[in-house]
Amino acid sequence: xxxxxxxxxxxxxxxxxxxxxxxxxxxxxxxxxxxxxxxxxxxxxxxxxxxxxxxxxxxxxxxxxxxxxxxxxxxxxxxxxxxxxxxxxxxxxxxxxxxxxxxxxxxxxxxxxxxxxxxxxxxxxxxxxxxxxxxxxxxxxxxxxxxxxxxxxxxxxxxxxxxxxxxxxxxxxxxxxxxxxxxxxxxxxxxxxxxxxxxxxxxxxxxxxxxxxxxxxxxxxxxxxxxxxxxxxxxxxxxxxxxxxxxxxxxxxxxxxxxxxxxxxxxxxxxxxxxxxxxxxxxxxxxxxxxxxxxxxxxxxxxxxxxxxxxxxxxxxxxxxxxxxxxxxxxxxxxxxxxxxxxxxxxxxxxxxxxxxxxxxxxxxxxxxxxxxxxxxxxxxxxxxxxxxxxxxxxxxxxxxxxxxxxxxxxxxxxxxxxxxxxxxxxxxxxxxxxxxxxxxxxxxxxxxxxxxxxxxxxxxxxxxxxxxxxxxxxxxxxxxxxxx
Numbered sequence: 001x002x003x004x005x006x007x008x009x010x011x012x013x014x015x016x017x018x019x020x021x022x023x024x025x026x027x028x029x030x031x032x033x034x035x036x037x038x039x040x041x042x043x044x045x046x047x048x049x050x051x052x053x054x055x056x057x058x059x060x061x062x063x064x065x066x067x068x069x070x071x072x073x074x075x076x077x078x079x080x081x082x083x084x085x086x087x088x089x090x091x092x093x094x095x096x097x098x099x100x101x102x103x104x105x106x107x108x109x110x111x112x113x114x115x116x117x118x119x120x121x122x123x124x125x126x127x128x129x130x131x132x133x134x135x136x137x138x139x140x141x142x143x144x145x146x147x148x149x150x151x152x153x154x155x156x157x158x159x160x161x162x163x164x165x166x167x168x169x170x171x172x173x174x175x176x177x178x179x180x181x182x183x184x185x186x187x188x189x190x191x192x193x194x195x196x197x198x199x200x201x202x203x204x205x206x207x208x209x210x211x212x213x214x215x216x217x218x219x220x221x222x223x224x225x226x227x228x229x230x231x232x233x234x235x236x237x238x239x240x241x242x243x244x245x246x247x248x249x250x251x252x253x254x255x256x257x258x259x260x261x262x263x264x265x266x267x268x269x270x271x272x273x274x275x276x277x278x279x280x281x282x283x284x285x286x287x288x289x290x291x292x293x294x295x296x297x298x299x300x301x302x303x304x305x306x307x308x309x310x311x312x313x314x315x316x317x318x319x320x321x322x323x324x325x326x327x328x329x330x331x332x333x334x335x336x337x338x339x340x341x342x343x344x345x346x347x348x349x350x351x352x353x354x355x356x357x358x359x360x361x362x363x364x365x366x367x368x369x370x371x372x373x374x375x376x377x378x379x380x381x382x383x384x385x386x387x388x389x390x391x392x393x394x395x396x397x398x399x400x401x402x403x404x405x406x407x408x409x410x411x412x413x414x415x416x417x418x419x420x421x422x423x424x425x426x427x428x429x430x431x432x433x434x435x436x437x438x439x440x441x442x443x444x445x446x447x448x449x450x451x452x453x454x455x456x457x458x459x460x461x462x463x464x465x466x467x468x469x470x471x472x473x474x475x476x477x478x479x480x481x482x483x484x485x
Contacts, residue, residue, distance in 0.1 A: 048444055075088075100270065108203050289391060306342070445458035
């Protein structure tokens with residue numbers, strides 16, 4: 001049906017204004033629906049913002065403090081460090097290690113017995129071998145008009161060479177990528193060099209030999225083209241070292257003793273290097289300080305959102321209201337309208353309790369003296385500060401001196417008890433905050449979810465979806481009323 005409208009110019013009446021005024025009453029409930037939608041969208045955005053902040057804290061900060069390695073900081077001091085260097089792993093035990101270096105481990109090596117090409121300046125290692133057969137002394141064999149395929153083994157690893165396709169560079173690359181030997185071609189001497197990638201007795205098919213093994217399988221590529229003579233190679237040697245008075249051998253110049261990675265640098269000529277391992281108290285204290293600062297920051301963020309004032313008289317502005325206001329006025333109004341949408345929120349309140357609970361919870365550390373954060377100098381401030389942590393550094397250092405492992409136990413002990421009584425506090429908080437993130441996701445969805453046009457499974461998402469339907473229905477009804485008017 002086509003509706004014909006006669007404007008005021010033709011009828012003598014300002015019908016547009018009359019209809020507009022008549023529609024104002026109908027727009028009141030419609031505007032309320034739009035305001036409800038806007039408030040839900042703002043609330044959803046506030047939830048998602050908190051989700052991101054808690055996720056960032058949990059995954060990028062708190063996660064480190066639940067790991068035992070964070071609290072196993074060790075200090076290593078080396079006397080006579082010209083011969084030995086050392087660094088502690090997480091498993092390093094406090095104590096002293098003495099090292100005397102008699103000789104270093106060396107790697108096995110070999111090289112072409114002579115120049116593999118008749119003209120080093122003309123030979124191109126990037127071109128196909130078959131195209132340069134003359135420069136190789138015409139040693140490549142042919143069958144049926146094509147060069148045969150060669151196979152050989154280096155330290156037991158099989159290598160295939162097709163001169164119709166491969167260049168010397170591609171063969172060397174294959175050796176480097178698939179064997180425990182590094183090879184390279186020297187254009188100045190015209191020779192190929194081979195060096196084991198590891199020092200010591202790591203060569204041969206069984207990985208225990210002192211020399212690199214070479215074996216032609218099909219054809220004579222190693223012996224006749226690369227001119228490799230296995231017997232002429234240089235044998236590897238093992239490091240000859242005295243550790244805590246014990247004469248021993250090592251294939252590598254880097255090895256681990258009692259969780260300490262030791263690297264031999266040079267023969268010591270009888271001099272003894274002393275490696276002292278101790279707890280790095282300064283690093284542990286700094287880690288505790290970082291934990292407290294980050295904990296206080298995120299707890300304040302949550303608490304501020306819980307305490308944010310709600311201005312119920314400041315509803316979202318309608319389009320008509322915005323037309324009558326300056327941009328700055330709209331901005332200030334919306335700041336008030338958005339404020340307090342998560343005030344006293346149950347999900348965030350529970351998250352704040354997760355944080356505050358660790359300040360008074362105990363951990364079964366095996367040390368009755370040190371079972372709580374307060375026992376190592378970490379305490380809360382006044383009630384008005386709502387869980388903010390403070391550190392007595394002297395008390396913390398004293399606790400570490402008496403029990404070097406106590407901070408690890410309190411924060412990161414993995415625990416096995418069903419009631420989590422022996423689980424570290426940082427690990428407990430990490431697990432608990434997963435509940436918070438799941439609850440926020442259930443309530444408001446996630447940042448990647450649709451804003452309101454389709455269902456995302458969240459509570460607010462469902463509310464927005466229903467509101468959109470009501471808004472669409474009301475728009476159709478208003479259109480009908482306007483047409484009738």
